[in-house]
Amino acid sequence: MAATQGTIQPGAVSLGGGSRRRELGRWLFILPVVFLNLVVIVGPALFGVYIAFTDWSGVGSMNFVGLENFARLLQDQVFWKALRNNLVWTAIFLVVPIVLGLLGAYMLTGIRRGQMFMRVAFFVPYVLPSVVTTHIWRYLMHPRVGLGQWLSDTFGIDFLDKAWLGSRDTALYGIAFMDNWHFWGFPLVLLLAAMSAVDVELYEVARLDGASRFQQFRHVTLPSIRPTLVFLLLMIAIWSALVFDYIFLTTGGGPANASEVMGTHLYTTAFERFQTGYAATIGLVMVLWVALVVGGFVYLRKRGWEI
């Protein structure tokens, strides 16, 4: 400290008070982050709102076309398919990783030996990049070399030996399966932390009342971890509207748009068809979706729901 005492800035010594200059000095600390956010996120986002009402191709002239892009959206079969797939995706992810996470976390609270190892094992897939996760599962789901083929060759179990990603009926579910393998350790770890914080005495009381393990889970564990659970459901509902990587890296939305989501539809529209204006319109729908989810959450909370 001694060495720096000679370089005290003027005005920094006075305690309290609020001269304009001091206030400005404080704002300097927050300025870089705010500035970067304006340039990279908020500014382009506001520009994007405008582009959504134009016929811009990314270069050349930009004509205001009013609601034309939105009218086109209503006619766009691929968009509706994508919207439906995003809903299916949301439904899957609100249920499957949460159930797996609850199951795993509840089972983990009941053991002592190996708890640490298993927690790490469950979380490892979450730190893998999407490009590796999809690679692993593209192999395992491959109709000729994968897990299904192996089960069929070795044990004669052949119902899994299918072209999961190549079929219109299963592509979306196959990709959701992959992403879920990667993701479910995340809710598990959060739920485990919440469960570990539950007062042990509550379980003692429930046991004395003759509650079964399932009843203990239903009436002690679940109510106690509700805030964590609600947080997870909210995050999943937001993330599911934005899903991109897993679909782009596996099927690119195919076959025949069967696994198309808004994110991939936007990407192809912008970067392969160069319809910047229309892509921004699709993006605006994604923004509205997220805003509705967050708004609904805030509304329910204001209405007195304990979430």
Added chain:
Amino acid sequence: MAGVKTRTSDSQERSWNLSSLPNYVVLIILVVFALVPLYQLGINSFKTRAQIGLDPFGLPEEWLVSNFTEAWERGKYATTLPNSVILTAATIFFVLIFAGMAGFALARLRLRGADYISFYFLVGTAVPPQFYMVPLFILWRTLGMINTFHGLIIIYVAQFSPFSTYLLRSYMVSIPQEFVDAARIDGASNWQVFHKVIMPLSWPGFLTAGLVVGLGVWNEFLFAQTFLPRPEFKTIVTSLYAFQQRDGREWGLTNAGSVIMITPVIILFLALQRRFIEGLTQGGLKA
């Protein structure tokens, strides 16, 4: 020492063990589900294509290290690994400085309108990346920042700063006020309080934020793919993707390529897993 146990505690322990048996059965099934795909990735990265076809889940007959040298060549790791290291290191560096400053301001400097700033960050993080990416791409093209490292680093810093600001703020709030007061009495400026007092005392927060940011950048696909399309600027992620597209059926090679890129992540994760888990579960990365 083991023999000193009383009869009751012994029987209690036994009944406890028995009652946790179903837990272990379920958990081991889940561990198999989580780890077998990874086992497959690792084990097949040492096999020839023919061997993988014959026996996909057994140990390799001979451990083929040449897969890794060939994957290193074909995946162009000599170019892409340094690229990813530059992007990751620079992003971590700037995020920690800027988010550290912002977290300090929000935690300690009684800013008027700090609530508005927090709200602004919240809105900023809720905007779907795909939405602002298209206008951003056009802005970056106009500024000549496509296919430049600094172009993408600026984007990453902007994206990862709000989360890191929150994380660091929560660490800084818990530092006792006496430390700050003592420095103030010594005549320290805000900046000196920040980097002589607050930064050293909240280093676990900086480590945690750095790990999450580093993991996020190392693994990032969408923006790297869009803003650095030229081969000489590809990251390990986007070049691995290109490699997988080219040599899709060479599972041994593409597995080896994948192993190369995840090995540093896995090692770091195992060494610092508490910090990773703590940072990631605070809402760090998108699914």
